[in-house]
Amino acid sequence: MRDFADLYLYLIKHMESSNQSEPLYRRLSAALSDALKSGILSASAHLPSERKLSDKLDLSRVTVRRALDELQADGFLQRRQGARTSVTPRLEKPLSVLTGFSEELQARGLEPGQRWISRKTVNPTPTESMALGLPPTEPIVRLVRVRLADGVPIAVERAAVPKMFLPDGNMVSLSLYAALASAGAAPARGIQRIRAGIMTKLDAELLEAEPGTPLLIVERRCFLDDGRPVEFTETRYNGERYDFSAELLTPGTVHTSYN
Secondary structure: OOOOHHHHHHHHHHHHHOOOOOOHHHHHHHHHHHHHHHOOOOOOOEOOOHHHHHHHHOOOHHHHHHHHHHHHHOOOEEOOOOOOOEEOOOEEEEOOOOOOHHHHHHHOOOOEEEEEEEEEEEOOOHHHHHHHOOOOOOOEEEEEEEEEEOOEEEEEEEEEEEOOOOOOHHHOOOOHHHHHHHOOOOOOEEEEEEEEEEOOHHHHHHHOOOOOOEEEEEEEEEEOOOOOEEEEEEEEEEOOOEEEEOOOOOOOOOOOOOO
16 A cells, blocks of 8 residues: 655645645645646556545545545546545647657656557548548558556547558557558658547546546548558547647747648
């Protein structure tokens, strides 16, 4: 069982040095938030129970519960009936770099994972056919999986790749881009479109969230050096666990267009 001595000490010192006019629950909420940002609490870590926090910090259970409720509402914590409260991994994805999910997580010190739903060779849907520039009878490999960060579901990913570039879906173990590179079909550039949505009942089951939770839906088309489409992917990210970032430049600055 984990020893939370360092966490308790950090929280006590933080609350003692914070604005004493603030309500106790907000001071505790701010202290827990800073503990996450400073690395005292790591992504996916479990928190002590409400009772333990109350006893160690000499606070009422009501105060602790209000602080945890606030952090949960802000998307920092995940709480389930009968289960321990855990930190919600929140990831930031730059929009200006073409990288795969696995590479992004590894660069942030997180462990990528997956739960396969299906790997099939099929004919494309009309949307896939149009995105990949293929006739409706040209086979594709369709890969559907839940993507994990340190064991926590982050996104549902549905990728379509022409069979001429990826002969068998079983060639993909963790990274699609690694499999494409080994087949001599590494993407050279891509176009992304992002829209908002809400989770369906199926999304919520797969992402261990509640129906109606915000989604970030990303459609990505990638191309080879010669311009041929090599990938069309729709990824449905839990909006409470994922952020997208972009660098903005003033007019006249040399930049690349992503549209």
